[in-house]
Amino acid sequence: MEYFLELFFGGLTRGSIYALIALGYTMVYGIIELINFAHGEIYMIGAFTGLIVAGVLGALGFPGSAILVFAIVAAVIYSAAYGFTIEKIAYRPLRGAARLSPLISAIGMSIFLQNYVMLAQTSDFLPFPSLLPELGFVKHFKGILGSSDFIIIVTTIVVCVALTLFIKYTKMGKAMRATAQNRTMAQLVGVSVDTVISVTFIIGSSLAAVGGVLIASHIGQINYYIGFIAGLKAFTAAVLGGIGSIPGAMLGGLVLGLTEAFATGYVSSDYEDVFAFALLVLILIFRPSGIMGKEKIQKV
Amino acid sequence: MSRMLEMKNVSTYYGNIQALYDVSLHIDHGEIITLIGANGAGKSTTLMTICGLLKPRAGDVLYEELSIVGESTNKIVSSGICQVPEGRLIFPELTVRENLDMGAFLRSDKDGIARDMEYSYELFPILAERRNQPGGNLSGGEQQMLAIARALMARPRLLLLDEPSMGLAPLVVKQIFDIVKKINKESGTTIFLVEQNANLALKIGHRGYVMENGKIVLTDSCETLLANEDVKRAYLGL
Numbered sequence: 001m002e003y004f005l006e007l008f009f010g011g012l013t014r015g016s017i018y019a020l021i022a023l024g025y026t027m028v029y030g031i032i033e034l035i036n037f038a039h040g041e042i043y044m045i046g047a048f049t050g051l052i053v054a055g056v057l058g059a060l061g062f063p064g065s066a067i068l069v070f071a072i073v074a075a076v077i078y079s080a081a082y083g084f085t086i087e088k089i090a091y092r093p094l095r096g097a098a099r100l101s102p103l104i105s106a107i108g109m110s111i112f113l114q115n116y117v118m119l120a121q122t123s124d125f126l127p128f129p130s131l132l133p134e135l136g137f138v139k140h141f142k143g144i145l146g147s148s149d150f151i152i153i154v155t156t157i158v159v160c161v162a163l164t165l166f167i168k169y170t171k172m173g174k175a176m177r178a179t180a181q182n183r184t185m186a187q188l189v190g191v192s193v194d195t196v197i198s199v200t201f202i203i204g205s206s207l208a209a210v211g212g213v214l215i216a217s218h219i220g221q222i223n224y225y226i227g228f229i230a231g232l233k234a235f236t237a238a239v240l241g242g243i244g245s246i247p248g249a250m251l252g253g254l255v256l257g258l259t260e261a262f263a264t265g266y267v268s269s270d271y272e273d274v275f276a277f278a279l280l281v282l283i284l285i286f287r288p289s290g291i292m293g294k295e296k297i298q299k300v
Numbered sequence: 301m302s303r304m305l306e307m308k309n310v311s312t313y314y315g316n317i318q319a320l321y322d323v324s325l326h327i328d329h330g331e332i333i334t335l336i337g338a339n340g341a342g343k344s345t346t347l348m349t350i351c352g353l354l355k356p357r358a359g360d361v362l363y364e365e366l367s368i369v370g371e372s373t374n375k376i377v378s379s380g381i382c383q384v385p386e387g388r389l390i391f392p393e394l395t396v397r398e399n400l401d402m403g404a405f406l407r408s409d410k411d412g413i414a415r416d417m418e419y420s421y422e423l424f425p426i427l428a429e430r431r432n433q434p435g436g437n438l439s440g441g442e443q444q445m446l447a448i449a450r451a452l453m454a455r456p457r458l459l460l461l462d463e464p465s466m467g468l469a470p471l472v473v474k475q476i477f478d479i480v481k482k483i484n485k486e487s488g489t490t491i492f493l494v495e496q497n498a499n500l501a502l503k504i505g506h507r508g509y510v511m512e513n514g515k516i517v518l519t520d521s522c523e524t525l526l527a528n529e530d531v532k533r534a535y536l537g538l
Binding site: 171174175177178181182184185186187188189190191192 | 351353372373374377378382383385389390391392393394398401402403405406450454
C-alpha cells in the first residue's frame with residue numbers, strides 16, 4: 001500500500017508538471033488551432049531563467065524561499081516575453097496562410113530556441129539547486145510524499161483554480177472563450193482578437209515557466225533538451241484530455257503522469273513511454289476527441 | 301435627415317474573386333434601409349465590408365462623414381456599428397446571459413449594462429427564462445432573438461441585420477420584424493436590413509436597394525420597389 005501511495009504521489013507530481021505545460025498547448029490550440037511546438041522550449045527557457053536567478057541570488061546570500069519566489073517570478077516574466085514575441089514574429093504574420101505554414105514555423109522556432117540555448121549556455125547537464133523548502137509536517141508521510149512533491153502538487157492546484165476562475169469570471173476570460181468559440185463573432189462584438197491571442201500566449205508561457213522551475217528544482221538538473229521531451233509528453237497529455245479543453249489538459253496531465261508512474265513502479269522504467277503512448281493510442285481509438293474533448297458539430 | 305453611412309464605389313474581393321462591383325449606397329439617420337437580393341449576390345459581403353472584416357480594394361466607406369476603411373473591427377464596433385450576422389453566430393458554450401455580456405464587451409457602465417439586460421429580457425421574455433442555459437441549446441428562433449438582443453447590448457447607432465428571417469417559422473419571423481420596427485421607432489436606431497425575404501423586408505423598410513451579382517441594380521422607396529414589375533417577378537414570386 002505504501003508503495004502504491006508513493007507511486008501515486010510521484011505520478012501526481014509528474015502529472016502536475018505535464019498539466020501546467022499542457023494548458024499552454026491547449027489554450028493556444030483552442031484560440032488559433034495551432035500546435036505551438038515551441039511551447040516546450042518556453043518551459044526550458046523558464047527553467048534556465050530560474051537557474052540563473054537562483055545562482056545570482058544564492059551568491060548574494062538571499063534566503064532559500066526568497067530565491068524560489070524570485071526565480072519563479074523572473075522565469076514567468078522572461079518566458080511570457082518569449083511566448084509573446086514568438087507569436088508576434090513567427091505566427092502572426094502567417095495568420096490566414098495555409099494551416100501547414102504556422103506549424104512549420106512552430107517547429108522551426110522550437111529548433112531555433114533549443115540551439116540558441118545550447119550555444120548561449122551549454123550542451124551539458126547543469127545542476128539545478130534545490131529551491132523547494134523542506135516542510136516539517138510532510139515528514140509524517142516519509143517514504144510516500146516528499147516536500148517537493150507536496151509543493152508542486154499544491155502549486156499546480158492553486159494555479160489551475162486561479163486560471164479557471166480567470167477564464168470563467170473576468171472580462172478577458174470571457175473574451176477568450178468567445179474567441180475560441182467563434183472568432184468572427186468575437187470581433188463583431190468588439191473583441192480585439194490580437195490582444196486575446198497575445199494574452200493566451202502570455203498565460204500559457206507563464207504556466208510553463210512555473211512548471212519549469214518547479215520540476216528542475218525537484219529533479220536537480222537541466223539542459224537545453226528538456227523542453228523537447230517535456231513538451232512532447234505535455235502535448236500528449238493535452239491530446240489525451242481533449243485538445244482545446246482546459247479541464248481536459250489538467251486531467252490529461254494527471255492521467256499521463258499516473259500511468260507513467262505506475263508503469264515505472266510495477267513494470268519497469270524502460271516501459272514508461274510505452275505505457276504512456278499506448279494509453280494515448282487507446283484513448284484516441286475509443287474517444288478520438290480526447291477524454292473531455294467535444295466532438296465538433298458543424299452547425300448551419 | 302442627415303447622412304449616417306455611405307458606401308462610395310466599393311469593390312471587395314475574396315482573394316482574386318470579385319464579390320462587390322462598384323457598390324454605392326447611403327443610409328440616413330433613423331432610416332430602415334433594406335438590401336434585397338438572391339443568394340450569393342453580395343449582401344453579406346457588403347455588411348462584412350462595412351464592419352471592417354473585409355477590406356475593400358477600391359472605393360470608400362464613410363461613417364458620420366469619416367472614412368472607416370482600414371479601421372479595425374473593434375474600433376468600428378465601438379463607434380456604434382453593430383452587426384447581427386448571418387447564421388446568428390451565438391457563442392454556443394456561453395450562457396444566454398454571458399452572450400448578452402459579450403454584446404456589451406466594449407462598455408464599462410455597469411448600471412447601464414444591467415438596465416439594458418433587463419430591457420432585453422422584457423423585449424424577449426424567453427431569454428429571461430433561459431438566461432443560464434448555454435446559447436447552443438436554444439432553438440433557431442430563440443437564437444435569433446438572442447443575437448439581436450446581444451447586438452442591442454452594445455447600444456448601436458447603426459444596426460446591421462443579416463437575414464434575420466432565415467430558417468425561422470413565419471410566426472417567429474413576424475415577431476422579430478415587429479421588434480426591429482420597435483427598436484427603430486422607440487430608440488431611433490438606424491437599421492440596415494439585408495434579406496432574401498424581400499416581401500417582408502420591403503414592407504418594413506423606408507428605402508431599398510436591390511443587389512444582383514455584386515452590383516446594386518435598383519434603388520427606390522420600398523413602396524415603389526414593392527410595385528416594381530421586375531422586383532415582383534424576381535423576388536416576390538408574383
